[in-house]
Amino acid sequence: MADLLNELGEVFKKVFKDPNLEISEATTSEDIERWDSLNNMILVVMIEDHFNIRFDLDEVQNLKNVGDLCACVEKYKNI
């Protein structure tokens, strides 16, 4: 999970244009100022492209934090 979190962290840095951005499993949209609807979907698209997966958008909408996102990526990577 730690490797996946690091990999996701790199995607977050690109999306939010912040090379110093640090994320943890507890990180939520409230912790990142520019994490709004638009950037959330840009994040989804960039994660999909990075891991070569396709999410179910309804599922993504219900994720509460980065930990949930990690679990979701893990799930789709294994499909």
Next chain:
Amino acid sequence: MKILSEITIPKDNADEEVIISELSFSDNDQVKKSDAIMDIETSKTSIELDAPEGGYIEYLVSPGDAAVIGQVVARIYEGDISELVKSKTNSSEKQDAPENDSTSKVATKEALILIDQHGIDINLIPSDFIKKEDVDLYLASHSGDKSSAQKAGNSKKISRLKSLEIKALSSVQSAGLVSTIFINIDLDASLPDDQKVISYLPLIASKCSQAIEKFPILNSYFLDNEIIEYDSINIGLALDIDDGLKVFVLPNTNTLSVDEIEGYVNEGIYKYLRKSLTPEDLSGSTFTISDLSQYGVERFIPLVNNNQAAILGVSSVDLKLNRFNLSLAFDHRVTEGKVASEFLSTLKGEIEQALVK
């Protein structure tokens, strides 16, 4: 040569005119049923036209051409049409030749582009071998300060897509009767946990559609001295990320919950980013919301779309004052400031009420 079918510009797009962006085959190529034969661009999206049946294709348009709804842009023939294509090529060469002969003038490519852009009669330029400088000189001596020869800076021609967008937005604005009013939404509260969303947009769209139910005049448009009211409330969300302005539609917005709207918004943004918005996603909006809240905008005046009465602009949250601004631009031919103000005050009340103290 039996024609099996004619391909026309479909009606299911938001514009009267489209631009042919790409042809997938050449004349007389054999195509199969459902092959994508060309791409067209509307002001909102790109659409692929498919072959309704297999056969030999003849194109009646070229990339960059404008075409109107219902116009035949290609034909599918039963058999080989090499003779037809040959005669078409000859005829087009013949059509070009007399123009050159009749004027006895030759022009460089740069000069021809300028002549075309300014609609100049080539015979009026006093040179037999016309260069760009000759056209600039002609423009400088025949027009005012805005001639290309006197423009400061580098000029760049706008894309055909942009020109369609301008056309779609010009309709209401060109009437010169658009007013804009502003109101602040106070955020001295936050959404309850079970309604948490990462943007105020779904809530605004929901409350806006409910306010429109009380002020249906804002869900209408002006046409030929009549005001036409829509039967349903379909809010369009204007998006401009990196692929041009597109307005995707939340059908029957007033019947959707905030969560459902959030789902539609996410799906719309996702499809925009994946360039997979369909004409259906982009057609039928009756009122538009333009959200520039991601860009640190204090307030702005949005442009009212064609066949609509108003547009709501959403600006960024002012973190010091803990509020954000809503702007409502409206067509004064449809309604007036009093009604628009009452609508905006109602909307402010609805949004602030949804934020739990």
